[in-house]
Amino acid sequence: MGANSHQESFPWKHIIGFLLSLVLTFAALWVALSSGLPLKAVIGIIVLFAVIQASLQLFMFMHVNESDSGRMQTFNMMYSFFIAVVVVAGSIWVMQFVL
Amino acid sequence: MKWSEFFVTGEPLIYAADVAIVLTMIGIVFVLTYFKKWKWLWDEWLTTVDHKKIGVMYIICAVLMLFRGGVDALLMRAQLTAPNMKFLDAQHYNEIFTTHGTIMILFMAMPFIIGLMNIVVPLQIGARDVAFPYLNALSFWLFFFGALLFNISFVIGGSPDAGWTAYFPLAGNEFSHGVGNNYYAVALQISGIGTLMTGINFLVTILKMRAPGMTLMRMPMFTWTILITCVLIIFAFPVLTVALALMTFDRVFGTQFFTMANGGMSMLWANLFWIWGHPEVYIVILPSFGIFSEVVSTFAQKRLFGYKAMVGSIVGIAFLSFIVWVHHFFTMGAGPAVNSAFSITTMAIAIPTGVKVFNWLFTIRKGKIRFTTAMLWSLAFIPNFVIGGVTGVMLAMAAADYQYHNSYFLIAHFHYVLIAGTVFACFAGLHYWYPKMFGHILNERLGKWTFWLFMIGFNVCFFPMYFLGLMGMTRRMYTYSDGLGWTPLNVVATVGAVLMGIGFIVLCYNIYYSARYGERDMTGDPWNGRTLEWATASPPVHYNFPVTPVVEDIDAYWVMKKKYGGFHVKEEDLKPIHMPSNSGRPFWMSVAFFVAGFGLVFKWFALAIAGALFIVLGLILRSFEDDDGYYIPVDEIKRMERAARKGA
Amino acid sequence: MGEAAHRYDETMPLEYRTQESRLNILGFWIFLGAEVALFATLFATYLVLFQRTGSGPTAGELFEVKDVLIETLLLLTSSFTCGLAIFEMRRGRMSGLIAWLLVTLLLGAGFITFELREFIHYVHEGATMQTSAFLSSFFVLVGTHGAHVSLGIAWMILIIIQLLQRGLTAKTARKVFIVSLYWHFLDVVWIFIFTLVYLLGMVI
Numbered sequence: 001m002g003a004n005s006h007q008e009s010f011p012w013k014h015i016i017g018f019l020l021s022l023v024l025t026f027a028a029l030w031v032a033l034s035s036g037l038p039l040k041a042v043i044g045i046i047v048l049f050a051v052i053q054a055s056l057q058l059f060m061f062m063h064v065n066e067s068d069s070g071r072m073q074t075f076n077m078m079y080s081f082f083i084a085v086v087v088v089a090g091s092i093w094v095m096q097f098v099l
Numbered sequence: 100m101k102w103s104e105f106f107v108t109g110e111p112l113i114y115a116a117d118v119a120i121v122l123t124m125i126g127i128v129f130v131l132t133y134f135k136k137w138k139w140l141w142d143e144w145l146t147t148v149d150h151k152k153i154g155v156m157y158i159i160c161a162v163l164m165l166f167r168g169g170v171d172a173l174l175m176r177a178q179l180t181a182p183n184m185k186f187l188d189a190q191h192y193n194e195i196f197t198t199h200g201t202i203m204i205l206f207m208a209m210p211f212i213i214g215l216m217n218i219v220v221p222l223q224i225g226a227r228d229v230a231f232p233y234l235n236a237l238s239f240w241l242f243f244f245g246a247l248l249f250n251i252s253f254v255i256g257g258s259p260d261a262g263w264t265a266y267f268p269l270a271g272n273e274f275s276h277g278v279g280n281n282y283y284a285v286a287l288q289i290s291g292i293g294t295l296m297t298g299i300n301f302l303v304t305i306l307k308m309r310a311p312g313m314t315l316m317r318m319p320m321f322t323w324t325i326l327i328t329c330v331l332i333i334f335a336f337p338v339l340t341v342a343l344a345l346m347t348f349d350r351v352f353g354t355q356f357f358t359m360a361n362g363g364m365s366m367l368w369a370n371l372f373w374i375w376g377h378p379e380v381y382i383v384i385l386p387s388f389g390i391f392s393e394v395v396s397t398f399a400q401k402r403l404f405g406y407k408a409m410v411g412s413i414v415g416i417a418f419l420s421f422i423v424w425v426h427h428f429f430t431m432g433a434g435p436a437v438n439s440a441f442s443i444t445t446m447a448i449a450i451p452t453g454v455k456v457f458n459w460l461f462t463i464r465k466g467k468i469r470f471t472t473a474m475l476w477s478l479a480f481i482p483n484f485v486i487g488g489v490t491g492v493m494l495a496m497a498a499a500d501y502q503y504h505n506s507y508f509l510i511a512h513f514h515y516v517l518i519a520g521t522v523f524a525c526f527a528g529l530h531y532w533y534p535k536m537f538g539h540i541l542n543e544r545l546g547k548w549t550f551w552l553f554m555i556g557f558n559v560c561f562f563p564m565y566f567l568g569l570m571g572m573t574r575r576m577y578t579y580s581d582g583l584g585w586t587p588l589n590v591v592a593t594v595g596a597v598l599m600g601i602g603f604i605v606l607c608y609n610i611y612y613s614a615r616y617g618e619r620d621m622t623g624d625p626w627n628g629r630t631l632e633w634a635t636a637s638p639p640v641h642y643n644f645p646v647t648p649v650v651e652d653i654d655a656y657w658v659m660k661k662k663y664g665g666f667h668v669k670e671e672d673l674k675p676i677h678m679p680s681n682s683g684r685p686f687w688m689s690v691a692f693f694v695a696g697f698g699l700v701f702k703w704f705a706l707a708i709a710g711a712l713f714i715v716l717g718l719i720l721r722s723f724e725d726d727d728g729y730y731i732p733v734d735e736i737k738r739m740e741r742a743a744r745k746g747a
Numbered sequence: 748m749g750e751a752a753h754r755y756d757e758t759m760p761l762e763y764r765t766q767e768s769r770l771n772i773l774g775f776w777i778f779l780g781a782e783v784a785l786f787a788t789l790f791a792t793y794l795v796l797f798q799r800t801g802s803g804p805t806a807g808e809l810f811e812v813k814d815v816l817i818e819t820l821l822l823l824t825s826s827f828t829c830g831l832a833i834f835e836m837r838r839g840r841m842s843g844l845i846a847w848l849l850v851t852l853l854l855g856a857g858f859i860t861f862e863l864r865e866f867i868h869y870v871h872e873g874a875t876m877q878t879s880a881f882l883s884s885f886f887v888l889v890g891t892h893g894a895h896v897s898l899g900i901a902w903m904i905l906i907i908i909q910l911l912q913r914g915l916t917a918k919t920a921r922k923v924f925i926v927s928l929y930w931h932f933l934d935v936v937w938i939f940i941f942t943l944v945y946l947l948g949m950v951i
Contacts, residue, residue: 011834018827025819025941032946033812042950050942054935061830062931064776067763072306073776080780083334084787086421091370091791094425097433098366099798230770295781303774333777337785345792345887354876354883355801356792362799362880370795371788722905 200263225310245290399466487515508568556598806948
């Protein structure tokens, strides 16, 4: 997707992104509070929903892959996501022995 | 707070330092006033956005901090020379090893590297400045005032004393009552923000501002290492930012992150500190690898061997650097699974590092070697660094680490990698690029004296420490009893430290001597260099290149010299050059950071808020600023080019 | 900087037309990468500490679904309206741009109001930053996000003033685009706060 100047007349992408975000928010809420699934499954599903919703923001609203630096920007965000996983999961794993 | 608590009192050493500081300040003010240099100082240096001048200021600060950290080191060695010494008491010793470590890593190694990269990287990629020159000035001043804040703790309020790692609970309110560790948290925070902005600035510069034809795989190796270092800075420094903020919250606002009660977890500090701390080690070592690559290739007069393998190994080291942090605290007790995993990732780092060592050796092989000072540092680096690396692999074995941990074996190991890696590289880079910075060459004869004194002194000082560690001497002990058998090796180590100190003095004399009598570099290319920085005049005109050079291969300038006999500029190709305007705002905003930080250290919140308001004011003024820089007309460029090249 | 800095490319949207703008936008994306690392560290701290409540209340005792849902919907909608502002900007419609930015601002201010009420409510129940490791990490993580939103509001106001003063130029368009990136990013962070702080706290 290039950053070209001709523009659609109606913001379809934004509306679809917004509706999907709402669906994912309420779905996560339902899974967490009313689904009765086991705890590990709940955590897995709501984290997955969050990741999908974050990607929606990045691609539908923020246009991370547009412009001549699109690949660098996308790579930058993917790598930062990798670092985030390392820091969060790593810290929890390392500190597990005192939890 | 009473005034007697505000100023540090009680030690003759401190009073002597107070007097020295006051006299130095009076001296500086007198000289500036007498020679009418205030305006020059403001116009040429304090408000500059020129990457070369900013780089020079970084290096001046780094050399001053090397002096301060070195004096700390010599005081420690004096105290440890003989058993039961009474030279320093335990508290003073704690403060000195804390400031030594913090200053050497954050206020000496970092600015030295960042200074060299400021001067060299835009020149190497054929750019006129960095991507964000204003931000670059702000980065420098934040570093400067962070370092200043850290250093005044010495005479105002008291120095931090919990080690450069500042482990909790020792560094918390329960065990450290004074303001020393507040200084640590706030000063590192301020300079850390500057470093993060430098990382972003240079990453964008290297990605987007390379000369036409310079693809990523044609970049000079130093630029490659800086590119990857920037990535490390960008993802590691925010972790430090958070860790220090949490420390500040704990110490100043009474939160419970790392406390001993109410669920606080002191060990979490170690975890966060080293998530930043390990990449930090690579932030200072990767650029060093880059410097050695440039120097070795130039003085072996050959293209760097295994360019692609070099790039791959830098990327590999950077990747691994984020997944090894636990090896700094194997003994914390995280269990066999965690320790084994981090043990393996740590040992894996030896592989890309080994690749690099072989590449340097193969670059030297069959080269026409010129033994300049810069080359001597690079040649000495290889065996010394390998000693540090191999003992690092020993430490990486989690089970064995329970023996080595926090002993002098560890002290010897990290000094072997950090001095033989980073400090040797800084000296190599300083001698190599000195003519580019100042237009004259550092005297080679004095340079070699520095090299031999420092290099021999370094080995005499630190090699015995491996054995002291194996004999049971632990880190951070301020004295030891007679009859342990440690005395002879400690005496030897102190002799080595003194030799290093003499080497440093020779270097300082060399800077003075060469400024007066040193050989002037009229060619811009004193070493028969290979990369684009040597295509400019020494020192370069502030716009660097009158026209943007076109790159055809790796070692762009070497290719130009072979094909066209050099970098030629036709006067009819000149066009007006756009340059950014100077600004005083980075300077005064950083003063505001300093004031706010000082208020936070002493919990004088009114002062902290006043400082913060000025920071906000600076941001608002910047937002509304409408200054797009200025153009240098062609006639002016012609005049400057002739003036710069008149010796050639 | 050189002639390249002023290379003007008519085929791109206004905010990308000068080289300087392209450098700024890429630089801001990289800054957002650093922000990811910053928030990741705060999340790591929170997730390690959130069950260490000492003598204070637990997450389950404190959090209320209704408040959290209102905050979430306000911020999510503001991210959507911010996207619409950029959409209008790319169509060259100044009035639509400013209108949607103002809506975004109001929604953001609403979010901050609800968050402050939530915090004040906790403090009244005796749950302060100093109570336990859980609450320290909760207030610092959610508070850091809230501080970012507040900063975003102030920043957006400055940019609206500049739009009114200077009109839609390559420079103001770039500023609007960058503040929009920042705003969307804060919603991304909130998604994870919603999930890992509130939902997780109410489940465990």
